[in-house]
């Protein structure tokens with residue numbers, strides 16, 4: 747188990763990944779609906795993965811600027827516990843998605859400098875959770891999952907109105923320090939538990955969750 751710090755393993759693509767996340771003691775698993783990502787899953791794949799998830803492992807759909815038709819298609823097929831909005835969605839859109847689907851919504855906010863921090867307050871006022879992630883590097887072809895950490899001292903000691911998760915470049919080797927420096931009670935990882943982009947590694951997942959619990 748991960749002590750009192752909850753872990754989300756994002757970008758799962760195979761039933762064995764779901765099993766590995768659950769076995770390690772993760773609290774959440776994430777499915778990426780973004781075609782340019784090496785972690786992209788179809789609605790049919792996500793349905794199979796979600797159905798295989800045991801009770802206690804919350805299933806999160808990660809979408810990027812998804813319209814209602816896309817969300818309808820996902821939610822009509824895939825049993826989910828949370829939506830993660832990882833694009834340039836506005837606070838108004840976050841509120842609209844919460845109202846329309848009745849599921850908790852986590853909004854990802856990219857951080858690079860102190861100038862990005864007010865976004866956390868803005869989304870903390872409308873979302874159920876916020877994901878405090880690294881801002882993607884210039885020219886990146888995806889808005890997250892870039893194995894990039896931000897300066898954790900920017901958020902040390904800060905708190906928001908809703909629960910939050912730390913993400914961005916976390917690995918089994920640095921996650922304990924990240925938790926210590928930021929006070930995070932939830933962490934999210936994708937690249938740091940892979941053997942290659944899009945290929946989750948069960949041993950790294952287990953090592954990550956164990957490192958969080960130390």
Ligand SMILES: O=C(O)c1ccccc1NCC(=O)[C@H](O)[C@H](O)COP(=O)(O)O
Nearest residue numbers: 756783890891892893914915935936937
């Ligand atoms: O993982 C992707 O490919 C991805 C694509 C589009 C939007 C978000 C994406 N990933 C987000 C995450 O998996 C994490 O929530 C977060 O960004 C941390 O990723 P990493 O630095 O790889 O651990």
